[in-house]
Amino acid sequence: MSFWKNFFKQTSIFAAKKELGEVNLIEKVLLVKHFENKGKIINVYLSLNSHINLYDLEKLCDSVGWIRRPLKKVKIAIDNSFLTVSIFYEYNKQKYLIGFARATSDTSFNATIWDVVIHPDFQGKGLGKILMHQIIKYLRYSDISTITLFADPQVVSFYKQLGFVTDPDGVKGMFWYPL
């Protein structure tokens, strides 16, 4: 990634965090929820830090049955994303990655959200919604007005609840794959 591209990205995300006044800037994380497990409180955090442990991410993607991708390519995709959001909890001083999503962008008009995932053990607790709301918030702060994504058929209604629409004005998403 070029210096200026990276600089712009870091500056705008930092400004968003500061402006929103919600993120603990020292820890670079936002406390989003807590659960009780066997009498212990488990704090769940959201982070914009793009230094993701690729093995943890692979494990998370495995947990929802996604096809494995070469880690080298996943790293390139993350490095070239505009925004990376992860959700984790801490237990016995260990961090556990339980949610992830990222967005690519032209940094002006458009952004596309990819790889939205919450670990099955933590689904249905509102974390997917929090993850998506935060991504939208940060993208809107960067003055990006068109946010797109590709929804698997079984999650179309999850995204509809968040305000996403299918085929706006009849516009169709189209794909090209090598034969």
Ligand SMILES: CC(C)(COP(=O)(O)OP(=O)(O)OC[C@H]1O[C@@H](n2cnc3c(N)ncnc32)[C@H](O)[C@@H]1OP(=O)(O)O)[C@@H](O)C(=O)NCCC(=O)NCCS
């Ligand atoms: C889709 C996913 C990210 C949702 O995360 P989650 O943490 O379970 O969702 P939440 O608990 O925040 O649910 C928010 C709302 O969406 C609804 N919802 C959650 N999953 C849904 C689904 N698959 N289909 C329809 N609605 C869904 C919930 O009922 C909830 O509604 P409510 O606000 O009226 O109670 C998660 O189920 C997941 O990781 N699935 C596997 C990976 C995947 O399919 N990713 C999307 C690829 S396009």
